[in-house]
Amino acid sequence: MNEKAMRKNRWQSVIFLLIIIVLTYWSSFITQFNFWDGLVTIPEATGWMLSNLSITQDSLERLPKIMETLVETIFMSIAATTLAAAVSLFLGLFGSNTTKVNSFLSVFARFVASVSRNIPVVAWSLILLISFGQNSVTGFLALFVGTVGFLTRAFMESMDEVGQSSVEALTATGATYFQIVSKAVIPQCLPQMLSWILFMIETNIRSATLVGILTGTGIGYTFDMYYKTLNYNAVGLVTLCIVIAVILVDLISNYIRKVIL
Structure with missing residues (x-):
């Protein structure tokens, strides 16, 4: 009985994870968000902040x-x-x-x-x-x-x-x-x-x-x-x-x- 309950919980977790993944990709498609493009711009954005947001006299x-x-x-x-x-x-x-x-x-x-x-x-x-x-x-x-x-x-x-x-x-x-x-x-x-x-x-x-x-x-x-x-x-x-x-x-x-x- 316990093994059956554990198997059921495992399947529920897998299904829930798949739903989250599908919703994430669907949301990215609707909003036209590209994760890779955002990741590539991080070094450039970091450099801009370090050069422009520095504290001066x-x-x-x-x-x-x-x-x-x-x-x-x-x-x-x-x-x-x-x-x-x-x-x-x-x-x-x-x-x-x-x-x-x-x-x-x-x-x-x-x-x-x-x-x-x-x-x-x-x-x-x-x-x-x-x-x-x-x-x-x-x-x-x-x-x-x-x-x-x-x-x-x-x-x-x-x-x-x-x-x-x-x-x-x-x-x-x-x-x-x-x-x-x-x-x-x-x-x-x-x-x-x-x-x-x-x-x-x-x-x-x-x-x-x-x-x-x-x-x-x-x-x-x-x-x-x-x-x-x-x-x-x-x-x-x-x-x-x-x-x-x-x-x-x-x-x-x-x-x-x-x-x-």
Whole structure:
């Protein structure tokens, strides 16, 4: 019986692999993508980047301005994430099967999470750009809306995994809804929730660069300005600063995760 099941799983894996290969070739044919041509251009592209994106003395003189916009982007990402986390906490409580108040609020919370999560941050930036114009508010709101959807979903799943024994024990003693949430639910899922918040801060710092290009704010605007003026040396410095900032934030987040988990 086990041998037959293993043979069946093996055939399913082979069929699945063949489907992926066929879809890959079909997609390449439709998009007229030639893998070999792309592979051949890698050395030439690498040479161009090394010669044009090198950091010069002139580009280093722009470092204070670049760092100013980079810090602005980091703080905007942190602010959008923390505010979104506060909103997502309430939506998560309403949407979780463990803590939901009623079916209407549960459906509403899940609907908000689904809509805001399934629309990309870039699309939110373009939608909000029409209403709020090209400013920092638009970038902040784009990150905020996208984060609300992701964190609400993550918080709901974390709350659904909470052990029911403590919830039932407090319910049996006549505890109120807020007492159950604060004493049984939040303490158990708080480490996972903090981990998700840290993850979204990292993600939003990366996304803020692209959002800034569209909304004319932060490090994204600086990158776009140097790129459009063909100042590739400054573009290389901006890229390097973004990479270093993301790595530092990632290291700090990993350290905090080890402490709280």
